[in-house]
Amino acid sequence: MEPVKIGIIGTGNISDWYLRGAARSNLIKVKAIADIRLDVARAKAETFGTQAVTVEDLLADPEIEIVMNLTLPMVHAEVSRRILEAGKHVYVEKPITATFAEAGPILKLAREKGLRIGGAPDTFLGGAHQAARGLVDAGAIGRPVGGAVTFMTRSSAHRYANPTFFIFKQGGGPMLDMGAYYITQLINIMGPVKRVTAVSTNGIPRREVIEGPLKGSVIDVEVPTFHNGAIQFANGANVAISLSWEVHRHRRSHTEIYGTEGSLTMTDPNFFGGTPQITRGNGDWTDIDTSAYAFGKPNRVMDDGRSEGDYRMIGVVDMAMAIRNNRPHRANGDMCMHVLEVLEGFERSSNEGRHIEIATPCERPAAVPKGTDEEVFTV
Secondary structure: OOOEEEEEEOOOOOHHHHHHHOOOOOOOOEEEEOOOOOOHHHHHHHHHHHOOOOOOHHOOOOOEEEEEOOOOHHHHHHHHHHHHOOOOEEEEOHHHHOHHHHHHHHHHHHHOOOOOOOOOOOHOHHHHHHHHHHHHOOOOOEEEEEEEEEEEEEOOOOHHOOOHHHHHOOOOOOOHHHHHHHHHHHHHHHHHHEEEEEEEEEOEEEEOOOOOOOEEEEEEEOOOOEEEEEEEEEOOOOOEEEEEOOOOOOOOOEEEEEEEEEEEEEOOOOOOOOOEEEOOOOOOOOEOOOOOEEEEOEEEOOOOOOOOOOOOHHHHHHHHHHHHHOOOOOOEEEHHHHHHHHHHHHHHHHOOOOEEEEOOOOOOOOOOOOOHHHHHOOO
């Protein structure tokens, strides 16, 4: 099978992760990358063995079937619209659009043109998360009735050369920046969300940048940076969620699922691997064997020395194979839009003092078959 040819618009830091993933793939090939800063695109292309072109030339290339939209969130909607108007499928870095209101017209345009939209995160396709899902589907913990999610750090301002937008301004904050990983992971396990409720606060209204070229600069915080909420899923499960950039340290797990017959603790949904654990009844915690599933083995050494499984791009691979085989792709636009409605729902709930009903349709994506490489997507 000839690889499906991919184009990428946007050459920020996240593009390196996707380009490394593409280089490992036999099923897709990045033909060209584009950016409004053509010199940056050329440097990136030289590093990763592809070609740099203008956005116009990339969209006009008849060989490119899927275009990845890795631009800043505030222009996701406009860039995706241009890609669809050019007759190409779209895969978008999270969020699918900067606001939930922008997402509907983009999905409507894709349907009208018979094109597909996919989007990050694709981490739920990783071996650790699919192995955990397999046990839930097999009834190992009985019927899921509840759970708890935690992502709490002091802040991630030090990660970015200019953290203002990503972290503390409108369109940013811990819920919109990190919440998609957790909500998508939960949908993979339990299906769509019915309603959410939350208290969202801003306990530290001014922040100092702690690393990078803007170190020492003070940022006025415009968004909530501590969310405590609850999610009711369509299957009835009730899950607590805490996301914050105001916590130095804590001892809470990333994600726990509680069932009628046992409990499950899952690994960091920002990555693909790790070792989830299960307990049946009141028994001891035991490791879950993830070796039968692809995309879980450590392949990246992090700044702190630990090894993680980083397989970003497999959502695009799955989308490409879904196009070839005329089946639904897993990291799809309907789920991305559903996730964004949920994420915005927490702040709405806090501001309006009420539960927020989630209206967008979303089907639980198909499980990834057992296997050891990306050929699992060809079936």
